[in-house]
Amino acid sequence: MQAKFWFVALNEYRKHVFQKRFILAIISVPALLSVSFLVGFLTEYLTRNLDPVGYVDQAGVLADNNPVPEEVGNSNKVEFLAFEDQETAEQALEAGEIQAYYLIPTTYFETREVDLIYIKEPGDNAESDFFHFLRTNVSGDLPERERMLVLDGFDVTVRSVDGSREFNEKQIFNLILPIVFGFLFTFVLTSGSGYLSNAVTEEKENRTIEILSTSMSANQFILGKVLGIVMVIFTQVISWIIFFVIAFFGARAAFDAEWIDAAQIDFNLLLILLLLFIPAFFFFSGIALTISSMVTDSSEGQQAIGIVSMPVGFSYWFAYLIISNPGSTVSVILSLIPFTLPTLMPLRLAFGVVPWVQIALGIGIMTLCAFFTIWLAARAYEMGMMQYGKRIRLRELLWNSTKGGGKK
Amino acid sequence: MKKIFFVLITEIKNRVLRPAFWIFTLGLPVVAFLIMWGFTSASGDSQESILNMIAPSQNVETWGLIDDSGVITEFPADLEESGVFLEVYPDTESAEAALEREEITEYYYFPADLIESGEYYLVTPDFNPLDGTSNNWAIDWVLTFNMVGGDKLLASQVQYPMFENRISLSPDEPATDGDNPLAFAVPYGITIFFYMMIFSSASMMLNSISKEKQNQVIEVLLLSVTPHQLLVGKIVALGLIGMAQTGIYIGIAQVLLKLSGRSFDVAASFSIPSNLIVWGVVFFLLGYSIYASLMAGAGALAPNAREASQLTFIFIIPLIIPLFFITVLIENPNGLLAVIVSMIPFSAPVAMMTRLAAGNIPLWHPILSAVIMAVTAYLIIILVARLFRAQTLLSGQEVKPATYFKLLFSH
Numbered sequence: 001m002q003a004k005f006w007f008v009a010l011n012e013y014r015k016h017v018f019q020k021r022f023i024l025a026i027i028s029v030p031a032l033l034s035v036s037f038l039v040g041f042l043t044e045y046l047t048r049n050l051d052p053v054g055y056v057d058q059a060g061v062l063a064d065n066n067p068v069p070e071e072v073g074n075s076n077k078v079e080f081l082a083f084e085d086q087e088t089a090e091q092a093l094e095a096g097e098i099q100a101y102y103l104i105p106t107t108y109f110e111t112r113e114v115d116l117i118y119i120k121e122p123g124d125n126a127e128s129d130f131f132h133f134l135r136t137n138v139s140g141d142l143p144e145r146e147r148m149l150v151l152d153g154f155d156v157t158v159r160s161v162d163g164s165r166e167f168n169e170k171q172i173f174n175l176i177l178p179i180v181f182g183f184l185f186t187f188v189l190t191s192g193s194g195y196l197s198n199a200v201t202e203e204k205e206n207r208t209i210e211i212l213s214t215s216m217s218a219n220q221f222i223l224g225k226v227l228g229i230v231m232v233i234f235t236q237v238i239s240w241i242i243f244f245v246i247a248f249f250g251a252r253a254a255f256d257a258e259w260i261d262a263a264q265i266d267f268n269l270l271l272i273l274l275l276l277f278i279p280a281f282f283f284f285s286g287i288a289l290t291i292s293s294m295v296t297d298s299s300e301g302q303q304a305i306g307i308v309s310m311p312v313g314f315s316y317w318f319a320y321l322i323i324s325n326p327g328s329t330v331s332v333i334l335s336l337i338p339f340t341l342p343t344l345m346p347l348r349l350a351f352g353v354v355p356w357v358q359i360a361l362g363i364g365i366m367t368l369c370a371f372f373t374i375w376l377a378a379r380a381y382e383m384g385m386m387q388y389g390k391r392i393r394l395r396e397l398l399w400n401s402t403k404g405g406g407k408k
Numbered sequence: 409m410k411k412i413f414f415v416l417i418t419e420i421k422n423r424v425l426r427p428a429f430w431i432f433t434l435g436l437p438v439v440a441f442l443i444m445w446g447f448t449s450a451s452g453d454s455q456e457s458i459l460n461m462i463a464p465s466q467n468v469e470t471w472g473l474i475d476d477s478g479v480i481t482e483f484p485a486d487l488e489e490s491g492v493f494l495e496v497y498p499d500t501e502s503a504e505a506a507l508e509r510e511e512i513t514e515y516y517y518f519p520a521d522l523i524e525s526g527e528y529y530l531v532t533p534d535f536n537p538l539d540g541t542s543n544n545w546a547i548d549w550v551l552t553f554n555m556v557g558g559d560k561l562l563a564s565q566v567q568y569p570m571f572e573n574r575i576s577l578s579p580d581e582p583a584t585d586g587d588n589p590l591a592f593a594v595p596y597g598i599t600i601f602f603y604m605m606i607f608s609s610a611s612m613m614l615n616s617i618s619k620e621k622q623n624q625v626i627e628v629l630l631l632s633v634t635p636h637q638l639l640v641g642k643i644v645a646l647g648l649i650g651m652a653q654t655g656i657y658i659g660i661a662q663v664l665l666k667l668s669g670r671s672f673d674v675a676a677s678f679s680i681p682s683n684l685i686v687w688g689v690v691f692f693l694l695g696y697s698i699y700a701s702l703m704a705g706a707g708a709l710a711p712n713a714r715e716a717s718q719l720t721f722i723f724i725i726p727l728i729i730p731l732f733f734i735t736v737l738i739e740n741p742n743g744l745l746a747v748i749v750s751m752i753p754f755s756a757p758v759a760m761m762t763r764l765a766a767g768n769i770p771l772w773h774p775i776l777s778a779v780i781m782a783v784t785a786y787l788i789i790i791l792v793a794r795l796f797r798a799q800t801l802l803s804g805q806e807v808k809p810a811t812y813f814k815l816l817f818s819h
Contacts, residue, residue: 039732039733042733042736043733043735043736046733046736046740046743046745047735047736047739047740090577093577109561109565111571112564112565112568112569112570112571113570113571113572113573114570114571114572114573115572115573115574115575116572116573116574116575117575117577118574118575118576118577118578119576119577119578120578120742121739121740124739127572130570131569131570134569134570135566135569138562138565138566138569139556139566142555142556142566145523145524146523146555148526149523149526149551149555150552150555150566152526153548154522154526154527154528154548154551155525155526155527155528156527156528156529156530156544157527157528157529157530158529158530158532158535158536158537158539159529159530159531159532159535160531160532160533160535161504161507161531161532161533165535167535167537168527175537323536323538324536324538326534326536327534350537351536351537351538352534352535352536353534353535
């Protein structure tokens with residue numbers, strides 16, 4: 001028994017993993033992230049202008065010309081040049097020596113209004129740098145520590161009343177992790193819909209199934225197939241996790257950011273996510289195998305799997321609702337429905353306190369559903385063998401399975 | 409010409425006479441409106457109970473404060489005017505008791521080493537990491553006010569030191585209103601809308617061709633009309649349908665909003681260039697012609713609709729690129745990147761509309777871009793028409809992007 005389903009599992013695994021398509025699917029996530037990172041970097045680079053900015057200070061607020069402390073704002077700061085009057089500032093602007101200039105009128109202290117004068121739109125960075133420059137000089141009389149706090153801001157730690165959850169800058173990964181898991185899950189389902197729908201139809205089409213059915217039972221075959229598919233999915237997910245870990249340590253080495261150094265991961269959260277996602281993968285593999293056993297050709301199967309996995313994609317429509325109100329009745333219901341659970345329960349875990357009962361219920365529902373779909377897949381396979389070339393209807397499958405199909 | 413007209417009329421008839429077309433065209437806005445209307449006209453109680461299921465309401469708006477640091481000596485007078493009520497508690501026990509009695513919704517804790525550590529706590533029953541950012545301005549205001557010794561004027565200067573009036577000295581580039589969210593939202597909305605319009609109309613072409621190829625009608629058709637006539641007829645027909653569908657959506661939305669006593673007048677708060685609609689029609693037609701022709705080629709080559717749709721991903725990439733750089737395009741519509749992507753015919757339909765909506769651009773830019781696109785559309789239609797040869801249509805082999813482009817230029 002053991003050897004046979006392992007044989008099926010390993011064969012299924014080998015069939016998919018050593019394919020060009022699979023390698024492309026693995027590379028696609030790092031490639032997509034690299035492109036997003038590059039686009040972000042380019043956007044930042046293109047909206048930045050490091051040319052000096054002038055100012056005409058009629059209110060005398062910048063008389064001390066205190067520079068912005070290193071810790072505040074970005075590291076590539078714009079240089080500020082003082083001008084006696086508007087005329088000289090305008091000449092410098094027209095000569096292209098400065099990208100824009102600020103006029104601080106005598107009424108500044110009453111109104112806080114300043115004029116930004118330019119010919120071409122100045123960079124976003126120039127405006128934010130001047131904001132910090134003005135703020136630094138306005139708060140010049142404060143004691144050093146208070147001034148730094150005013151300029152750099154306080155750190156806030158959000159804590160639940162029972163103390164079970166805490167969030168501050170250091171725990172950013174506890175917020176990101178569940179979201180990343182949800183996205184990876186969705187990505188696995190969409191990128192893998194091809195091999196999921198082909199799981200049984202391929203053997204049906206090339207008639208290998210006739211030989212297989214003489215050597216092993218439906219349960220052995222389906223169990224082997226499910227294990228093979230889940231192993232394929234795990235290979236994909238583990239490859240991505242390895243990429244994330246490398247990217248994390250790479251970022252830590254490249255950027256000397258304090259928050260990356262101090263980052264912490266809640267291992268309880270990680271465990272809960274694993275306990276939710278492992279049965280979720282089995283659940284969807286079970287569904288894929290059921291569909292694949294019911295239909296007669298792979299394109300039909302792919303359509304059906306597309307429809308079944310649609311709720312996973314649509315679940316993100318409710319993301320705002322979950323994030324803003326993770327404890328509402330609608331959020332709780334949505335996070336316990338097996339089709340939306342893998343994406344919405346992690347969001348609730350990230351943005352709220354989920355009672356242990358609901359977490360246990362979620363894991364229980366997912367595990368039971370996984371067993372059910374695998375069992376159903378075995379029944380569909382048996383029926384498919386007896387009704388060769390005919391599409392099985394869901395009602396027919398459920399009716400026959402509950403009547404006596406579960407005996408084998 | 410007569411045959412092109414024949415194809416055009418047949419295609420329009422085929423689409424428009426289908427009940428599914430009307431269900432989708434008229435049904436979608438009506439269903440969206442009914443959901444909105446049903447919800448807004450529900451009685452007060454039922455509306456509240458629905459809202460409560462989605463987002464539980466909070467009756468108490470007061471926050472607690474425990475200050476072990478001794479920094480807080482008084483609250484700014486305008487705090488309560490801005491709807492923020494703070495209640496001071498001596499210790500966590502009393503604050504938690506107040507939380508239980510629902511007198512406060514959450515409480516802040518300032519530890520004794522607040523100034524040294526620069527860290528304070530927000531304790532909340534409905535833990536949400538984002539709570540730490542949503543109320544920050546009020547607590548920061550209280551802290552700044554107390555750190556500057558209760559001087560309200562100085563505190564407000566330190567907290568927010570400037571309100572900016574933007575003055576542009578360039579006659580071609582009027583000052584943008586940086587504070588108006590519509591300055592970003594309108595070009596953004598127009599970009600997304602345009603992308604969807606072109607993509608959905610071009611996808612209709614893909615479905616039409618691949619369906620006719622699968623049921624082999626196309627082979628019969630090609631006996632009576634030339635590939636060029638077939639392609640032009642279909643492109644014009646589906647383009648007209650796409651535009652009519654968009655017009656119907658906008659019209660129904662306007663009528664329904666008027667009937668319900670609402671209005672959506674963006675122009676009142678944000679100036680949209682008056683010639684934008686004219687340019688919109690021009691760039692839609694040109695962009696659609698390019699993409700619909702490419703899609704038609706994919707439909708002609710691929711053995712079935714599923715494989716054809718896989719090919720479309722490659723075509724759509726240039727159309728998506730402007731969406732990636734949408735911030736740059738809106739903030740700097742005359743920058744180098746914006747000019748380049750709006751002159752490349754494949755990204756131009758979306759990029760040029762973003763630039764036109766975002767700000768004043770020289771008139772010759774959209775004119776040149778439209779000319780480049782018109783030439784490209786013409787060339788692509790000629791090249792794609794060549795793909796409609798019997799052996800290409802009948803081949804049934806797997807089609808890869810490389811095969812597609814090789815066939816396109818090999819004749």
